[in-house]
Amino acid sequence: MMSKMRMAWITALMILATQAQAQKHEFTSTQAADYAKKNNLQVKNALLDLQIQQQVNRGITAAALPSLSGTGNFTDNLKIPTQLLPGEFFGQPAGTFIPVRFGTKYTANGGLALNQLLFDGQVFIGLQARKTSIDLQQKSIEVTEESIRKNIYKIYFQLVVGKTQVELIDSNISRLEKLLHDTKEIYKNGFAEQLDVNKVDVALANLQTQRLRTTSTIDAGYIGLKALMGMPIKDTLILTEGITDEKLKDNLLQDAKYEYTDRKDYQLLDLNRKLREYNVRRYKLAYIPTLSFTANHSYSAQRTEFDFFKKSGTWFPSTFVALNLRFSIFEGFARKASVQQAKLELQQVQNTLDNQKINIDSDVEQARLNYTAAISTIDYQKKNMALAEEVYRQTKKKYEIGTGSNTEITSAQTALVEAQTNYTSALYDAIIARIDYVSAIGKLQ
Numbered sequence: 001m002m003s004k005m006r007m008a009w010i011t012a013l014m015i016l017a018t019q020a021q022a023q024k025h026e027f028t029s030t031q032a033a034d035y036a037k038k039n040n041l042q043v044k045n046a047l048l049d050l051q052i053q054q055q056v057n058r059g060i061t062a063a064a065l066p067s068l069s070g071t072g073n074f075t076d077n078l079k080i081p082t083q084l085l086p087g088e089f090f091g092q093p094a095g096t097f098i099p100v101r102f103g104t105k106y107t108a109n110g111g112l113a114l115n116q117l118l119f120d121g122q123v124f125i126g127l128q129a130r131k132t133s134i135d136l137q138q139k140s141i142e143v144t145e146e147s148i149r150k151n152i153y154k155i156y157f158q159l160v161v162g163k164t165q166v167e168l169i170d171s172n173i174s175r176l177e178k179l180l181h182d183t184k185e186i187y188k189n190g191f192a193e194q195l196d197v198n199k200v201d202v203a204l205a206n207l208q209t210q211r212l213r214t215t216s217t218i219d220a221g222y223i224g225l226k227a228l229m230g231m232p233i234k235d236t237l238i239l240t241e242g243i244t245d246e247k248l249k250d251n252l253l254q255d256a257k258y259e260y261t262d263r264k265d266y267q268l269l270d271l272n273r274k275l276r277e278y279n280v281r282r283y284k285l286a287y288i289p290t291l292s293f294t295a296n297h298s299y300s301a302q303r304t305e306f307d308f309f310k311k312s313g314t315w316f317p318s319t320f321v322a323l324n325l326r327f328s329i330f331e332g333f334a335r336k337a338s339v340q341q342a343k344l345e346l347q348q349v350q351n352t353l354d355n356q357k358i359n360i361d362s363d364v365e366q367a368r369l370n371y372t373a374a375i376s377t378i379d380y381q382k383k384n385m386a387l388a389e390e391v392y393r394q395t396k397k398k399y400e401i402g403t404g405s406n407t408e409i410t411s412a413q414t415a416l417v418e419a420q421t422n423y424t425s426a427l428y429d430a431i432i433a434r435i436d437y438v439s440a441i442g443k444l445q
Contacts, residue, residue, distance in 0.1 A: 022234045028241040029156045030445075032229060033149040039230030046144045050137040057133060060126040064117060071298070072110040077103060104302040111298025111318070118292055118323075121285025129278040136271040143264045148228065150439050155225045157431040160243050162218040165424045169211045172417055176204040179396070179413075183406065196406035203410060207417070245382070248430050249375055252437065258364060260357050262442025269353045276346035283339040289327035296320050360440070367437035374430035381423040388412075388419035 027035065037043055080101045087096030117123060180200045186192040226233055260266050299315040307313055328335070395412040398404030438444050 022232070022236065024236040024238070025231070026238040026240050029153050029239075032156055032225070032237075032239075033152045035231065036148050036152055036229040037145055040148050040228065041230060042144050043141065043148060044230075046137075046141040050134070050141060053133050053137045057130040060123070060130060063120075063123045064127055066114060066116040069113050069115075070111070071113065073108065075107045077105050077107070080105065104304050106303040106306055106308070107300065108303075108308050109298055109300035111296060114293075114295040116293045117290070119288075120290040120292075121288045122282050125278055125282040125285060129275060129282075132271060132274050132278065136268070136275060139264060139268045139271055143268050146264055146439070146444055150435060150444060152225065152228055153435050153444075154432055155221060155228065156239060156241070157243055157435075158428055159218055159221045159225065159239055160241065161424055161428040161431065162214060162221065163239075164243075164427070165421075166211060166214055166218070168420045168424065169207060169214060172413070172420070173204065173207050173211065175392075176200060176207060176413065179409065180204055182400065191402065192406065199406060199410050203413060243427065243431060245378060248378065248427075248434055252434065253368065253372065258360075258441040258443075260360055263356075263360055264442065266353070266356055266360065266442075269349065269356055273346065273349045273353055276342065276349050280339065280342040280346055283335065283342050286335055286338075289325055292324045292326075294322045294324060363440040364437075367433065367440040371430070371433040371437045374426065374433040377426045378423075378430050381419070381426040385416075385419040385423045388416040392416045 025035070080103050082099050082101050084097040085100050086094075087098055088094055090098055092098065180197070183192055183197050183200050187194065187197050222237060223233060226235065226237055231237065261270075297317070297319045299317050301308060301313060301315045303313065392409070392412040392415075395404055395409045399406070399409045435444070
């Protein structure tokens, strides 16, 4: 008895632990995109790129700040070097030498050195380009976020449309189940054939198979959406936003004006162009000499015994300051080649920027055409679906009173399913076209 109770407690605790780990999320499309902004791997890495650039900028700033260093040295002259002095200095015959040792057994010194760069053209340009480098990384983050957001919207609304499609399939299944029941009753009364029952049975099985395929596709879509959002797959995701024809037609095309600078990818290219301009200026300023300031203060001592820490010992100070000028006379035309290369790279970016304007115009016009056609198709398919429903209703009424055939009602049902499928397909196409158009004009939120 106690063993069973213990197992029950363990099972309950395991269930509670699993529930505690998995979370439930109810998101609109915007909330789903905002979640991805914090959790998507690509966005996280883009944010790390920004932090890396910040550290690179700190390194550039450090080159313009003073540097202070300390030095220390202790030497034990195990064998003091010997020097030869001419013998004449000591009254000896010419051509003779007297060996003499100079120095002490122990020497020590310590000091501080200060270095300050006063002017370096390349460092100066690097300081100017710091903000643009940060802006470039920040814009790269925004481009990544926008790309993720766009894909999330498409998958999100694909799942919303899939839910609508399942609802339509369910209504068709209910309709056919009733028809199958009625056909069996008519068959029992001798007014229908077994073939009529079989036809409805086949149509019902086809719908049930279609529902299974659709729900399987939707389940896979949820997994893909959660992976894109950076959400644990075990979590539950509930989509709370729906889609209506009115929402798709919210006068989006009334304001046809757009600016190239509204597109984040264009902004990114423009920032890249600015950095290339800084690069050209950096190599040009390399022709100008560099100037730096140096200051040094040190103490040194010599001892025959190791008594450097006694107060009676003497330490000798040494101090100097210096201005250092450095300029290159000839470097084999390497600097000129660097300037020309930087100019060519700048021209490449400018060409890409000009071509991007053409691409944006093309994107907008193509997206506008697709969006206009998709909206018109929705209206057409919606009317067609309503007509197919009416045809089915009238055909079923005729069948029930005995003036219609099973073949007619089966055909009407098939036409209705096809019309519904075409409508849901048109609905999704319109959603995609709208997202693409909003993205093309740089208004994706």
